Amino acid sequence: xxxxxxxxxxxxxxxxxxxxxxxxxxxxxxxxxxxxxxxxxxxxxxxxxxxxxxxxxxxxxxxxxxxxxxxxxxxxxxxxxxxxxxxxxxxxxxxxxxxxxxxxxxxxxxxxxxxxxxxxxxxxxxxxxxxxxxxx
Numbered sequence: 001x002x003x004x005x006x007x008x009x010x011x012x013x014x015x016x017x018x019x020x021x022x023x024x025x026x027x028x029x030x031x032x033x034x035x036x037x038x039x040x041x042x043x044x045x046x047x048x049x050x051x052x053x054x055x056x057x058x059x060x061x062x063x064x065x066x067x068x069x070x071x072x073x074x075x076x077x078x079x080x081x082x083x084x085x086x087x088x089x090x091x092x093x094x095x096x097x098x099x100x101x102x103x104x105x106x107x108x109x110x111x112x113x114x115x116x117x118x119x120x121x122x123x124x125x126x127x128x129x130x131x132x133x134x135x136x
Contacts, residue, residue, distance in 0.1 A: 035101045
């Protein structure tokens with residue numbers, strides 16, 4: 001396991017998603033797809049709430065008003081953000097569960113070639129270049 005606590009999930013996974021939601025290229029991909037997605041992570045256990053309309057990512061389920069749910073291990077989330085996990089394969093194998101609009105969000109982000117760069121930038125900024133080897 002590479003991510004050791006919920007704080008690390010927020011600092012690396014959450015920060016990558018937050019930075020991506022302020023990136024003009026990502027915003028262009030998302031377009032009018034306004035979604036509120038709950039991401040449930042295990043190992044370490046935590047929940048992130050993503051609101052693409054408000055460009056907001058925060059820890060906690062926030063509300064029951066969501067358009068979808070994503071569930072996966074924290075390390076899988078990080079590997080996905082680094083471009084090292086194929087979404088369809090991960091869903092077929094059961095290592096990623098996506099329901100509702102969340103699958104659309106993952107596909108939109110997955111088509112964005114800047115997402116791994118955003119994640120790498122976050123990890124380097126946080127002094128965690130060791131995590132760049134994850135699933136590499």
